[in-house]
Amino acid sequence: MTLAPVAEAAIIIGAEVDDWRAAVRLAGRALSDSGSTLPGYADEMVRMIEQYGPYVVIAPGLALAHARPGPDVLSDGLAIVTLATPVSFGHPHNDPVRVVLGLAIKSSDGHLESVAALANIFNGSTAIADLAAAESPAEVIEIMQGKT
Amino acid sequence: MKIVAICGAGIGSSGILKVNAERVLDRLGFEADVTAAHVGSLASDAADAQIILTSAEFVDVIGATNADVIVIENYFDTDELTRKLEAALG
Structure with missing residues (x-):
């Protein structure tokens, strides 16, 4: 299975943010704008990082913001935010972050197909740098479909 | 052999670790039950x-x-995962 196409409303290119919280909230806004979560999900994603630390920065330059499945998630969704100026999350190895993915999962059953698709896109590839350099949502969608 | 991938939510990052660990173990020829869980x-x-x-x-x-x-630093670097799993599996 491949990832469902990313909605254009879930893509924000070249955002200017002051810090990681603003970057994660923007990913949350993209998820709620595209209809997959309620606005409160953004705060839950921020809370996960406040509680456990910057572990969501899972690769150099990339944060995978997410919270647990819950009532704020209306449907599975992925948002992509690229930052004009990279921000630090306080991660020991993978800062600074240029690309923030926001992941919403409705139910933990079956979510592995979506993350397997993410692994297919990002494993050993240039996808993070390609996303950071993308200039349009159409380019981002192509990268996420593995076409570049 | 049982392997558990842990993150704050039990989805997302631990899911990626699970998927990639399964791929690496398969390549190494190890049978293991890999699950994703939250802390x-x-x-x-x-x-x-x-x-x-x-x-x-x-x-x-x-x-x-x-x-x-x-401890995994780059979740999308299957070479790192391979090296660390091989060391642990002896």
């Missing part, structure tokens, strides 16, 4: 695990365990 359910999900895969942030929370705790 809150660690006590029940990882009680009998031989290996725990996670990020540096969770090492203290995981605390004392009989399992080998492997």
